[in-house]
Amino acid sequence: xxxxxxxxxxxxxxxxxxxxxxxxxxxxxxxxxxxxxxxxxxxxxxxxxxxxxxxxxxxxxxxxxxxxxxxxxxxxxxxxxxxxxxxxxxxxxxxxxxxxxxxxxxxxxxxxxxxxxxxxxxxxxxxxxxxxxxxxxxxxxxxxxxxxxxxxxx
DNA sequence: AATACCCACAACCGCCAAGAG
DNA sequence: CCTCTTGGCGGTTGTGGGTAT
Numbered sequence: 001x002x003x004x005x006x007x008x009x010x011x012x013x014x015x016x017x018x019x020x021x022x023x024x025x026x027x028x029x030x031x032x033x034x035x036x037x038x039x040x041x042x043x044x045x046x047x048x049x050x051x052x053x054x055x056x057x058x059x060x061x062x063x064x065x066x067x068x069x070x071x072x073x074x075x076x077x078x079x080x081x082x083x084x085x086x087x088x089x090x091x092x093x094x095x096x097x098x099x100x101x102x103x104x105x106x107x108x109x110x111x112x113x114x115x116x117x118x119x120x121x122x123x124x125x126x127x128x129x130x131x132x133x134x135x136x137x138x139x140x141x142x143x144x145x146x147x148x149x150x151x152x153x154x
Numbered sequence: 155a156a157t158a159c160c161c162a163c164a165a166c167c168g169c170c171a172a173g174a175g
Numbered sequence: 176c177c178t179c180t181t182g183g184c185g186g187t188t189g190t191g192g193g194t195a196t
Contacts, residue, residue, distance in 0.1 A: 016164070016190085038181065054182070055165065090184060102164080105185075110162050 013047045017056055021046060025053055026061055059102045066098030070107055078104060079112060083126040 013021075028044035034057060037050035046053060059065075070078075074096060081092045089101035089108075096104065113123040122129040 014166075036181090051167095051182080052165080058183090059164075087185065101184075106163055109186095 012041075012049050012052075014052070017060075021048070022056070022061060025057060029057060029061075059100045062100075064098060065100060065103075070099075070111075074099070075107075075112065078108065079116075079126075082108065082112075086124075 024044050024046055028040065032043070034040065034054075037054045040046075040050055041048045041053050044053075048056075077096060078092060081095055085091050087105075089105045093099055093101040093104050116123045116126075120128055120130060
């Protein structure tokens with residue numbers, strides 16, 4: 001049995017943030033900055049743990065977040081950085097202005113990874129993998145068919 | 155129209171590194 | 176050194192809104 005999640009102590013709130021909570025957090029940080037996350041919720045009048053506040057600010061409320069659809073340029077940059085860095089999301093995010101590590105990680109997992117797999121590229125190694133190709137995208141030749149048998153079942 | 159299914163995203167959790175004492 | 180606290184990171188998932196049956 002693992003230890004209790006931090007928010008369950010003291011009956012602190014979990015789950016989606018309400019607009020009222022967002023506003024409290026924004027107001028507080030505008031006045032005081034974001035120095036001490038542990039004491040912030042109490043001072044700002046929020047029934048949240050510091051971790052939850054930090055995450056909400058860093059990934060959603062911070063004023064320098066771009067939001068919205070990723071451009072194809074951004075997508076290409078993410079793929080190239082991931083090829084070099086692997087799942088170092090915060091390092092990747094530091095190279096992509098206005099995007100958070102969480103946002104990039106989500107985008108990778110829900111869009112890019114699947115896209116690479118569909119193209120027959122291993123999303124971990126970034127190398128071709130015929131056993132990941134969708135059948136419809138496999139060239140119809142006996143040579144590739146033989147290759148597939150070997151790489152998928154060998 | 156009703157229900158089942160899917161998927162994207164916000165937010166969670168556990169772990170660990172850094173810093174203070 | 177060691178221990179404790181805190182913030183930051185990466186993996187994972189619950190949920191809600193959209194789509195298919």
